[in-house]
Amino acid sequence: MDRRGVLRLGAGGGLAVALGAATSCAPEPVAPTRVFSQGIASGLHSHTEVVLWSRVAPELAGGDLSVAWEVATDDSFSSVVAHGTAVAAAGADHTVKVLVGGLDPNRSYWYRFRHSAEDSRTGRARTLPAPGSPVGSMSFAFASCQSYNAGYYAAWRDVATRDVDAVLFLGDYIYESALINLLGAARSGDLVNTATTLEDYRAKYRIYKTDADLQAAHEAHPFVPIWDDHEVFNDYNREVFVDEPLRAAGAYQAWFEYQPVWPISGTRIHRDLPWGDLGHVFMLDGRQYRDPHRSDALPVGAMPITSYETAVGRTLLGDQQRDWLLDGLTAASAASTWKVIGNPVMISPLRVLDLDTPELRAQDPDLPKHAGFYTNSAFDSWDGFVWERDLLLSHLAAGGIENTVFVTGDYHSFWQSGLTPDFDDEAAPLVANEFAAGAISSGGGAINENVLFGGAENGPYQPGFNFINGSHNGYGLLEATPTEMTVSYLANNATSATMVPRPIARFTLEAGDPQVAVERL
Numbered sequence: 001m002d003r004r005g006v007l008r009l010g011a012g013g014g015l016a017v018a019l020g021a022a023t024s025c026a027p028e029p030v031a032p033t034r035v036f037s038q039g040i041a042s043g044l045h046s047h048t049e050v051v052l053w054s055r056v057a058p059e060l061a062g063g064d065l066s067v068a069w070e071v072a073t074d075d076s077f078s079s080v081v082a083h084g085t086a087v088a089a090a091g092a093d094h095t096v097k098v099l100v101g102g103l104d105p106n107r108s109y110w111y112r113f114r115h116s117a118e119d120s121r122t123g124r125a126r127t128l129p130a131p132g133s134p135v136g137s138m139s140f141a142f143a144s145c146q147s148y149n150a151g152y153y154a155a156w157r158d159v160a161t162r163d164v165d166a167v168l169f170l171g172d173y174i175y176e177s178a179l180i181n182l183l184g185a186a187r188s189g190d191l192v193n194t195a196t197t198l199e200d201y202r203a204k205y206r207i208y209k210t211d212a213d214l215q216a217a218h219e220a221h222p223f224v225p226i227w228d229d230h231e232v233f234n235d236y237n238r239e240v241f242v243d244e245p246l247r248a249a250g251a252y253q254a255w256f257e258y259q260p261v262w263p264i265s266g267t268r269i270h271r272d273l274p275w276g277d278l279g280h281v282f283m284l285d286g287r288q289y290r291d292p293h294r295s296d297a298l299p300v301g302a303m304p305i306t307s308y309e310t311a312v313g314r315t316l317l318g319d320q321q322r323d324w325l326l327d328g329l330t331a332a333s334a335a336s337t338w339k340v341i342g343n344p345v346m347i348s349p350l351r352v353l354d355l356d357t358p359e360l361r362a363q364d365p366d367l368p369k370h371a372g373f374y375t376n377s378a379f380d381s382w383d384g385f386v387w388e389r390d391l392l393l394s395h396l397a398a399g400g401i402e403n404t405v406f407v408t409g410d411y412h413s414f415w416q417s418g419l420t421p422d423f424d425d426e427a428a429p430l431v432a433n434e435f436a437a438g439a440i441s442s443g444g445g446a447i448n449e450n451v452l453f454g455g456a457e458n459g460p461y462q463p464g465f466n467f468i469n470g471s472h473n474g475y476g477l478l479e480a481t482p483t484e485m486t487v488s489y490l491a492n493n494a495t496s497a498t499m500v501p502r503p504i505a506r507f508t509l510e511a512g513d514p515q516v517a518v519e520r521l
């Protein structure tokens, strides 16, 4: 979308948002409409289809309600290219979703809903480029972790003003936990209970979606969401389907009701989005297929990795998703320049004491691969799945798959590092980069590292990072052309309602060269 498109969209109510970002003043919140009081949203889907979402206000929603929708090539709706009606069903908590087809590739569309003679606000949707078509640019905001009580959504207000194709949302759209909602709360409003039922989870989404800044971000850009743990509960794994099947089913149903995604198959959410010949986006599910991690980790501390973490076959992705990812990366490598992996948890190792040295390995050949002490919170991330991480990164090396980046959520802090197939082999090649960006509002970023080392920046990480900021909220911006990718980190303090994110770092990659240039701002 061009800048004019952003500002014209703003004229429907978001212009104050754009000016607010420019002047660092608190903008007037967007006025929610009465019927569509929880906003609207669109989702990226294919090169001819878009997903539209909204919800009819609860006080109007006695039963199933018919809602009209229309899609136009302009935000004044002078050229409507598709329209119809859909049902906001009581059985779906009066959410409504439409898959609109027959659209042209690689362009923005504008959409709105109507019920009881009232229009929703106007939003922007977008189709993907046609498969294999030449494409000159792609741009995404990537974000995660938006605890409602922990902070304000000034970062979303900022995202709404950005000239990006879409938002990659990497997990923790809601927080299920009463404890998390009470600790460090900057504002009230979320339920002071822990969600365990379908109705509880729906109530969380209804609260979060009242926020005007979140609504503005959804209006401005299509989203591609994946979940992490807090859409169900902290650090969960596949055993949830045995231990708490009803809770998991309720949490998943609410997610599908409230996210602008069209179901793929069952509860599958991992998916890929080809971006012409320029890029290929892979969005991962790091939860529903994963093996459990050790349950003896204290909240703060560091533990040695063991043969439990390094076991062959131990999986974060599950066998099917892993095969899909490896095959997809190989195919994408032949067809496009950049591979962007939307990754819910950090893949860079958080090892603070390296015990896999040549000397120690000579004394003990049975030493676990990548032996050492890792910060405890790392065991829920890829550090708890050593074999699968090395397999994935080795696949990039063996296949000559270049220009791969992981964009990552979960850690409520900013990190950047290069990745190799074996981080204990100094000769191992760089094969990818990870960009982990801060939380939209959730606090406690890098809490483990901050407590242990007086600031994550001071940690004795082995291997080291190119950039760490462990004390801010914010998000990331990724922009790519056939020759270059830049990633920017924008940081704020979400306990302030008005503090707008500012750039703290910019990273540049030239196509074909995995060595990142780091610019601290």
Ligand SMILES: [Fe+2]
Binding pocket: 144, 145, 146, 171, 172, 230, 410, 411, 412, 439, 442
């Ligand atoms: Fe989070």
